[in-house]
Amino acid sequence: MKKILIILAIILAIGAVVFFATRSKTTVATDNVTYEKVSKGDINLTVSGTGSVVSKTTQNVVSKVQSKVTEVDVKVGDKVTKGQVIAKFDDFDLQQAEKSAEYNYNAAYYRREQLKSAPVKDDNAIKQAQQQLNAASVSVDSAKNSLNNAIITSPIDGTIITLNVKVNDFGSLTAPVAIVQDLSSLEAQLNVNEIDINKVKVGQSVDLTIDAIDGVRKDKITKIEDNGLNVNGVINYIVRADIEKIDGLKTAMTINADIAVQDKLNVLRIPAVSVKIANNVSTVQVVKTGSSLTKLTSNDIETKTIETGLNNNSYIEVISGLSEGDLVVTSVTKASGGLFGLSGNSGN
Secondary structure, eight states: OHHHHHHHHHHHHHHHHHHHHHHHHOOOOOOEEEEEEOEEEEEEEEEEEEEEEEESOEEEEOOSOOSBEEEEOOOTTOEEOTTOEEEEEOOHHHHHHHHHHHHHHHHHHHHHHHHHHSSSOOHHHHHHHHHHHHHHHHHHHHHHHHHHTTEEEOSSSEEEEEEOOOTTOBOOSSSOSEEEEOTTSEEEEEEEETTTGGGOOTTOEEEEEETTSOSEEEEEEEEEEEEEEEETTEEEEEEEEEOOOOTTOOTTOEEEEEEEEEEEEEEEEEEGGGEEEETTEEEEEEEOTTOOTTSOOGGGEEEEEEEEEEEOSSEEEEEESOOTTOEEEEEEEOOBOSGGGOBOOEEO
């Protein structure tokens, strides 16, 4: 029993020695402070948009008659020239209407000429006959136009992208017979959020990234639509941009855009993450002058109030409060400072 007690005492003594030896070697490590030097550089503010490739020129070809379709001369994908026939409608009734209008015109003309050559002229009757002749002339022109409308032609050089009729269909006065696009002249149609739209101006540079084609294209904003579109409660405005002709570029391809709305060159700037804003006051933490950069702790940091300018969420322009070469703190991580590895929290 006595031996057991002696052994236990020895074990406890050894444990105590190890414990205090370990504790005596525990030191408070230096805080991990990261910083960046205040320097001059460029700040580029951009507005993002998304959209697609569209044709600059799209024409809906509509019918002005409701008779039966007798002929369709194109199909989707066909290239057409201005004036080329797309479809024809039954024009029998329209021909009869034109003949009737011409007969009435001739009759009105003959009546007026009779009155004008009569031995005793009735000026009032001649005037009425002239009015009837004028009305008959209008009817002839209308009948001819209606007859011409039985033949549907392309209004532009382009490609048939939609065709809504086939033989024996009846023409609609609402839905287009066909849609023709000029696929040789394309542009970017972008959606920009209402928060950013007033920053966008015609002529600004825009970087266009097309998912289906590698690389970024730099072009210009050409038009900003006035009417907003409500999409799931978000108001967007259509912004149009030129896009250079590229092999493989097709309508409906997805586009991501970065519009350069403001640039400031060679200005004093700091990382945006280093700035804290409270009650419209901007502050930063800076490394105190003379601090040892190899053993920085939170005690080597002071807070300064600054005046800021352009902010692109990556960098912020410094107008006053800092000088080039100052060190602004971007993060502070409290080092391990307790027994068994207990450590403090991280903060920026």
